[in-house]
Amino acid sequence: MVRIAQRIATQTAYPFATILARKREMEAQGHRIIDLSIGDTVIPAPDAAVAALRAEAGHPERHHYSSYNGISPLRQAIAVWMRRRFGVSLDPDHEITVLIGSKEGLFRFPQTILDPGDAALVPDPGYPVYAHAVAHAGGVVVTAPLTIEKAFLPDLDALPEETCRRIRLLFVNFPANPTGATADASFFKKLYRYAERYDWVVCADSAYCEIYDEIPPSAALQFDPHHERTIEFFSFSKTYGMTGWRLGWACGNSRLVQALVKVKGLQDSAPFEPIQCAGVAALDLPNAAVASAREFYRENRAILAGALRRAGFSFFNAGAGFYLWVRTPAGTAAAAFAERLLVEKHLLVTPGTAFGKNGEGWFRVAVTRSREDTAEAGRLIAQEGLP
Ligand SMILES: Cc1ncc(COP(=O)(O)O)c(C=O)c1O
Incomplete structure (x- = not known):
């Protein structure tokens, strides 16, 4: 057998x-x-995205391998969108990579940070991919128990000093899956006080950032103005009803983004270019x-x-x-x-x-x-x- x-x-x-x-x-x-x-x-999915996919799929020059970090027009459109939505400025060539859905990048990213035995803080309850990704990378999962008493936010003050020192990477996800919890500025400020003190990498998952009733959620990158330690993941899936298209992006600190591009380069190529063109069309849509x-x-x-x-x-x-x-x-x-x-x-x-x-x-x-x-x-x- x-x-x-x-x-x-x-x-x-x-x-x-x-x-x-x-x-x-x-x-x-x-x-x-x-x-x-x-x-x-x-x-x-938006009509504009479907139309762009149809039109571009008719061009054979779009049928080849794409560059590993995605096509430049999409990275530029992402940079424009991030500035418009969050006031975050990013260099499209070094601080952004296109992904085959954000899950792909979230799963691979821990491989770039964790050496065997390094600890990563993962929310529980949380999107199951984080813990699996850490385990696959040879890391140790430390769970941050989320409770209703703390509005399902990780209670950083409750982490023992020893644990804080062992952590190299932490996952945050707002609005959260499964709870829907969102974080305000005071939470993010505290998070970055901890991250700086213990030299953590912040892996923020903002796949649901456009799904809210009243108050637009913040991005983690707004609280790391020099992009020192953050990589943030975004998705076309939830915002534009494009789950099956498999399109997302990661952005933030250039060393973190380029390390992810390096791992991706060994494992895949970027999405089919007509799908990336559809992504440009979606991002160009009015709010x-x-x-x-x-x-x-x-x-x-x-x-x-x-x-x-x-x-x-x-x-x-x-x-x-x-x-x-x-x-x-x-x-x-x-x-x-x-x-x-x-x-x-x-x-x-x-x-x-x-x-x-x-x-x-x-x-x-x-x-x-x-x-x-x-x-x-x-x-x-x-x-x-x-x-
Ligand atoms: C919290 C969270 N992040 C990321 C993803 C992955 O989204 P996608 O790979 O479709 O971009 C999901 C999907 O359900 C999710 O719930």
Whole structure:
């Protein structure tokens, strides 16, 4: 029998692959499943992006390998967008790289920072890729437990001095997956006080930065004006409904960005150039193009929140991101509750434990699906009731 490397054999599968397999089983039994488990949206990609992809795909000179850090017009468009949205100035040649979706870069980045045994601070609950990426890079995962008492922000003051010294890299994610938590200026200022004192690299994941109800979230780079220790990841997926296109970028400190480009160069080439051209078209759109999607998610969130509140559920709603983070009924484990919703109500949500052990007692519901499915999901969860 072939032997799989220990590193892979002992690693748990990506939680969403397991959840998808469970959905397929139920569908094979003839059930229609309402799927609010994943951060994918019903809002289609902008017409301008589709038109650019179509037009550019017709040019054979666009069919070759792209440069490893992406085409220059896209890096320039990203620089313009970052200045317009956050007031952050970046050098498109050295401080920006295009990615095949931000997940790709987030997974590879720890390889550039961590030597075997180096520690990285990872939020729990958090996007599962961070911990897997650290483990693959040979690093040691130190979890920052996130609690509702601290509004799901990492409690840096609670970290022992010894841990602070061991950490080389920390992940932050605002608006956060799964909680939707956002950070204000005082949090970021504290974060950089710690980062400077202990010489941490800050890996900020801002994939959801354009998804908010009222207050536009900040970028970490706004608080590191000389780009000394930050690399920040952005995505076309959530902002423009382009999840399947696989397009994102990393930007910030040039040494960090170029180290990532070096690793990427060994492992892949940049995305298909017509997709990068579509990215330019999307970034050039006026803000109003995203505002209508934002409004759609805001209304879905309000519908779901209303139904859950009336049924007596408690939840955390920071008014940002793609999700509501909801407590399971008292005494019900996250996995058992999610399974019950699937089997009895044909509704798929994500058990909080998919995001780490501190997700126990919670589940995540996406607000990105159709209005009808969202309203129906609220009704079905409410029926499940509280004991
Ligand atoms: C927090 C977070 N970061 C990054 C990603 C990856 O996005 P993409 O690879 O589509 O850019 C996701 C996807 O769900 C996410 O939730």
